[in-house]
Amino acid sequence: MEVTFKHVTLTYPNGSEVLHDMDFEIPSGQLIALLGPSGGGKSTTLNLISGLLQPTSGDVLFGRENVTKQDALQRGVGMVFQNYALYPHMTVLENIMFPMKMAKMPKAKRRQKAIDLAKLVRVESQISKKPAALSGGQQQRVAIARALAKEPNLLLLDEPLSNLDARLRVEMRQEIRRIQQETGVTTIFVTHDQSEAMHIADQIMVLNDGVIQQFAPAQTLYTDPTNQFVASFIGEPALNLIPAQTLADALPAVFGQAAKSVQTLGIRPEAFALQPTDDPFLQARVEVVQEQHFGREQQVQLRLNDQLLEVTDLGPVLALNRPLMTYIKLPYLYGFDERGKRIYPHFNEVPAYDE
């Protein structure tokens, strides 16, 4: 089911505005991540979608229906809480059956459906255990099955993976993806972990300070961020941010007329190459300060006009602290104005730049 926010604003009684004039449309049947730092408004947005919170102004639409005034139950959303909130005194099967029991579904039917759901989330061998006897990942699966039991319009997950250890997190994010694709239910989950969002979401909504920074497919966020916040929040290792003066001479050639307003440059760690590439590039003389290998990863620290940059996938480095000619691929170089807004380059003829 599509979810539409029209000019939604949330102000707390003490007067502080938490969400500012939100406008977006979440398409049906997709897996959507709400991504941002804590306090950015992502959980608040999820609660507004679920109906646990009501907006101060604006409208929330499910499909064509205005659900602004409905509470969570009337909206028919399925919710998976951060701590799963399973009923500790009920078995796994009873947990999954509970919403159907409340909906007065006949006993045999709800039992059959609960077993089907247990199979879907792959806990069918655990159905007679109590939640306390399950691992974190299994509890998560049960919580998802319970949320799906009432055939919700939307499946909402609040920080679904934050209580799991690293290995389980990778496993469960694939599972969430699989379950979403098998059921086709529109799924929205909250996370502060950009790599989690990048790995499984069809589209990611990046939120900061109660404002949508960008809402786009994961790869678009990475290759074409609209502002400095998104560019530096997405990507690991993080984007290198340097003052525009560092490459002042080259800027007019890259950004044309707009070069004057470029205040900050963002350079992706993989922007540097030792040989010219097919991408448009500009040349820069750097020094290698440090080189480290982590398994197949290479991490290099470069000095570019007194600025230190973290760089990956540079290629074989011969000597440290010696001048070295590198080629910065322009698609990996972003310009931002003083308010962090993206300034787009002109990929015309870029002359070789040498200091």
Place this chain on the structure above:
Amino acid sequence: MMNNHKPTLKESLKGWLYVLPLLLIIGVFNLYPIVSSFAMSFFTEYNFFTNEVGALGLNNFTTIFSDPTFHDALENTLIFVVGVVPVEVILSLLIATLLNQIKWLSNLFRTIYFLPFVTSVVAISMVWRWIYNKDAGLLNVLLGWIGINPIDWLNDPHYALLALIILAIWKGLGFNIMLFLVALNNVDQRIYDAAHLDGAKPLQQWWHITVPMISPMTFLVTVNAVIASFKVFDEVYALYGGQPGPAGSAMTLVYYLYRAFYEQNKYGQAAATGVVLFILILLVTLVQMWFSKKHVHY
């Protein structure tokens, strides 16, 4: 360091020395009285002051079991337990649930309900003697409004036990409400959020979530109430001014024990009554524990 070697005699002695002080206290004040009261129940000829035992036997038990007053005491105690425990547990759970819902003045109400627990039974009984008064008592005035003729609560043998049960329930409420409030507060709010989203109405949430989630506390409160009710004495003594109710109609096991020991100096029979009470409480508690295995969720 792992202690795999067998402890030497010296080490064992040292260990026992550490537990000796507490062992002495438990021995003198807990174990010895229990054992000697058990033993005393078999003393058929006994001088309490010189501690001389003339003869042993089961006479004490046969005597009390053939005493109609003992039968009354046993019957009254059982009626009292059955009358007090369920009402007290259910009522205090209901009141605790309601108190947990309100924010306004909740502390004041908690204090009011808790007051009986910190007040002396004697003082409470004075108040209830007034409430139960046939001519000027509050209870008869209230009953009069719904058309019930005045009842002589304190002097009519038919109502003596009921008056006692009402007083005991009222007195026990405060502490049990507090215990239930603790248990209710320990239930994670997010489980209620989940239940609400799963479509459970408040009453269904109470029945499907609250009741099972606080069942360990309900078990504790019930066991505690059963034991306390079997041992009822103070309330009888204070409410009926040192008498076991009008015409002995509120005679309980402990009152019977008290009378045998202090008034009639039948020490062996008093001890035998104590043993019967002990076995009764033990049996009932075992039944409760067996029941809790199935119905209490930890």
